[in-house]
Amino acid sequence: MPTALITGATAGLGAEFARQLARRRADLVLVARTEPALEAFATELRERYGVAVEVLAADLSVAGDVDRVAARFADVANPIDLLVNNAGFGLPLSFADNDVDDEVRHLRVHVEATMRLMHAAIRAMRGRGGRIINVASVAGFISRSTYSACKSWVIGFSRWANVEYAPDRISVTALCPGFTHTSFHERMGLAPGEEGVPDWMWLDAADVVGEALRDAALGKAVSVPSWRYKAIVALSRVLPPSLTAGVARRGRV
Template structure:
């Protein structure tokens, strides 16, 4: 049986990955900050699917938290075959309204943690000649929207670049770019969602199914919904100056309230 490690596993997209991978027979290593929720999640998945579930309490905004997970990924005695770098968060407010400490914390989780965990996992996977990494980004990566969008753009560029460097080694990497997903993400950030049209919302379980299908097909970038694929197609042909204005207006309309 293969083992998957999922960061930010207790809610949203991370929890959807855990449910799907457990139902497919994968053993799991679940990573999050809340030990109680991790233990409850582990018990439920073990009892329902009969898989082995390990929990690691770690805050990926800290060096100790990142090192804890990196050490687990580097353990050759208990190899991890699939890494899902899903942990992340949003800050409410425009640039300069958000504290520098919160901006740096976001970069720590979205960029540094992704870099260090991807590196730890990929090195061990390359030695075995097989493995996969899914780095969860966002469609915000393709539009100018402050630190959040910039950090997710980094995830996309980093992941696709590493995928090219490791081509032929048996290690597959993919950046997953969802749109709005019904999770705890917005609530935790104190963001209102009543003004977001229903058609823009995605289902986490369907999103995960599409993502795993794209990974199996060897894609390095997954935008797992026709609606967002179409939107991102328009983004590609829109002049950057115009796109910045549209992005700013859209962010004020559909972003944090």
Template sequence: MTTALITGASSGLGAEFARQLAAQGHALVLVARNRERLEGFAAELRSRTGVTVEVLPADLTDPAQLAAVVDRVADPARPVGVLVNNAGIGLLHDFDENPLEDEIRHLHLHVESTLSLCHAALRAMTARREGRIINVASVAAFVPRGSYSAAKAWILSFSQWANLHYKPSGVLVTALCPGFVHTEFHERMGMSKAFIPPFMWLRAPRVVREGLLDNLRGKPVSIPSRRYKAIVLLSRVAPARLKQGPRRRPKR
């Protein structure tokens, strides 16, 4: 088995990717901002699965810290066979209501870090003629929902192109596009979950399991669950005002 590097690995989908890849026997490199939380999770994974787990604390919006993770991905002496670009944040308010620095940080995390890490990984993987990349996007990539949708649309478009372009070189690239998932994501952005119908929620293990399988199958896009596949199909013909969906609401 190869080494898998996962960003945003301390919670949510990132942590679930770590669990499932460790269960498959992959060594891990866990990337997130909170060293203490990463160390605790790494110890748990080592104890449970016996795999090698490396901890690499980094804020991917900081150029120097992003560069350190890029260097780890590019290191030929310690090749990364699976890259999961999962780190992400959400912004609760409308674009004009958010501070510009928050919007720029949001863009750096979703787009610049994904681009930088994919660039390093694709150079190394094409030289070895094997490798896998999963870029976590969202069904929001298919609808107009502000700068979050725009960033995820970039991830979607780039991943589709990269899969087509690099598959002949042995590298599989997939954009994973889940809908609402029970993780800490919405709590961290201060968003109420009460107005979202129960049937819209997915569980992280299912999302990750389907994403990994679709990546192995060479699919450029993975949309977990039939309900969200149907929603994406309907979004192509729905009026623009309906595509925007309900306004985000703060927690009370």
């Protein structure tokens, strides 16, 4: 059976990826910071779907923890076939008002950890193939602080890697959802409805993950779930940055 390694696996899109892949009979390696939550979720998946589930407790803002997760790709007896780089978090204030150490930690998780795990995965997948899904955001197409900048890097790097490693039968897909019902906003201290985002802009996590898995199977470099967000991304290419930045301030994608 194929094996998927998922970071940020106990909540939000990460947990939804785990459930949908387990339903498809994929074995799993789950990565998150809190070991009790990992163990509880792993037990749930084993009992419900009958798949093998490993757990790796790791804080991906810490270099040594990233190295431990990257080392899992070197296990040739139990290879990883799919990497889902999902770990991430948002910051509640504007750049100048956030603590700069929090901004650096944010950068390490969204960019450095993503790059290091991709590097380990691609090295292991060359010669046999594999898939990588990097969870980005439609925020990567607009101007909004460091979150937007991090996600823009993920999109650009995924596009390049998808072409570069296609001869090795490795696909790399940047998943770019819009506002999605998960715990992401709650972890920033925002109550439901506090984001100032209309109901029609919200997506369901199951739909986002389902479309991401389909697009990755097709080898697409970028996956933007839902036609309404595809239209928003298309508009972002022609609208002035001052306008898109003003709209983006209404909420956090």
